[in-house]
Amino acid sequence: MDTKKYEALLASINLGSFTKAAEVLGCTQSGLTHMMNGLEQEFGFQLLIRGHHGVKPTPNCSRILPYIQKLVEANTSLDVEIKRVNTMKDSVIRIGSYTSIIMHWLSDAVKKFNTDYPNITFEIKDGGADDIYGWVMDGTVDIGFLSRQEEYRTEWITLRKDPLLAIMPPDDNFTSKQIPLTEFNGKKFLMPSYGLNKDILRMFKKYGIEPEISNSHVNYNVILSMVERGLGMSILSELLLKGREDNIKILETKPKIYRELGIAIQSQKYATTAVKNFIEYTKETVEEIYR
Numbered sequence: 001m002d003t004k005k006y007e008a009l010l011a012s013i014n015l016g017s018f019t020k021a022a023e024v025l026g027c028t029q030s031g032l033t034h035m036m037n038g039l040e041q042e043f044g045f046q047l048l049i050r051g052h053h054g055v056k057p058t059p060n061c062s063r064i065l066p067y068i069q070k071l072v073e074a075n076t077s078l079d080v081e082i083k084r085v086n087t088m089k090d091s092v093i094r095i096g097s098y099t100s101i102i103m104h105w106l107s108d109a110v111k112k113f114n115t116d117y118p119n120i121t122f123e124i125k126d127g128g129a130d131d132i133y134g135w136v137m138d139g140t141v142d143i144g145f146l147s148r149q150e151e152y153r154t155e156w157i158t159l160r161k162d163p164l165l166a167i168m169p170p171d172d173n174f175t176s177k178q179i180p181l182t183e184f185n186g187k188k189f190l191m192p193s194y195g196l197n198k199d200i201l202r203m204f205k206k207y208g209i210e211p212e213i214s215n216s217h218v219n220y221n222v223i224l225s226m227v228e229r230g231l232g233m234s235i236l237s238e239l240l241l242k243g244r245e246d247n248i249k250i251l252e253t254k255p256k257i258y259r260e261l262g263i264a265i266q267s268q269k270y271a272t273t274a275v276k277n278f279i280e281y282t283k284e285t286v287e288e289i290y291r
Helices: 004-015 018-025 029-043 059-087 099-116 129-138 196-207 220-228 273-289
Strands: 048-051 054-057 092-097 121-126 143-147 155-168 178-180 188-192 212-218 234-237 249-265
Touching: 004 018, 004 029, 004 048, 004 054, 004 059, 018 029, 054 059, 092 099, 092 129, 092 273, 099 121, 099 143, 099 273, 129 143, 129 249, 143 196, 143 273, 155 196, 155 220, 155 273, 188 196, 188 220, 188 234, 196 234, 196 249, 212 220, 220 234, 234 249, 249 273
Parallel strands: 092 121, 092 143, 178 249, 188 212
Antiparallel strands: 048 054, 143 249, 155 234, 155 249
């Protein structure tokens, strides 16, 4: 918003002189006078009393001065905030993410980003696919890190395909390095929660697989413990299993299956500079991890 004419009015009144106000504002006295005449025409009444002893506000002008002052102050605050957004000063990036992505990708990306931009702070919350997409769409978070779900209409940035692997009890008699998906038909299947269940169910539907799915939807730590004790079989992602040393069998499926991990965002075009830059840092971090 252009508030120069309002600032000129305030300066003229505070300094009591067009000459002094023009010097402070860096304009000519005639230019300032022209600006005040135009403002009076715009408002429809006289604003200033001009005399040998300078200028002072009319009663009508005095009535509106508090509002003009607030308008100028608000515009100054707006300018400061716009500069902060564009320069990433004191910005906050709000993120919703799968726990596994926070652990294995985001922690590194945030560390690198804060090294270069120490004034940026992060608000990170974990959740399932429905939670995160909901947060992105209602503006609770700026970006979401999760697996792609076609039913949600957001902009999408792919980061990596994450292989889905079969998890078997350690004493299972299956000896091949790959397990056909048909082996899951009729078998007791422990369904993980937190978004991965949606990826698995979509895959089962695609290949016509009908296992005996447990009613329990639990996190992957519980799944691993139950599989290790021979209570069923399951499917987990490579990212979830990274760095684990559980007493289980981990097999590739035949055909190989994946989930697509990436970033959901309402609009890249209207994202803040901080968010745009962090997305690029995350892309680079993921590429470095798998290089």
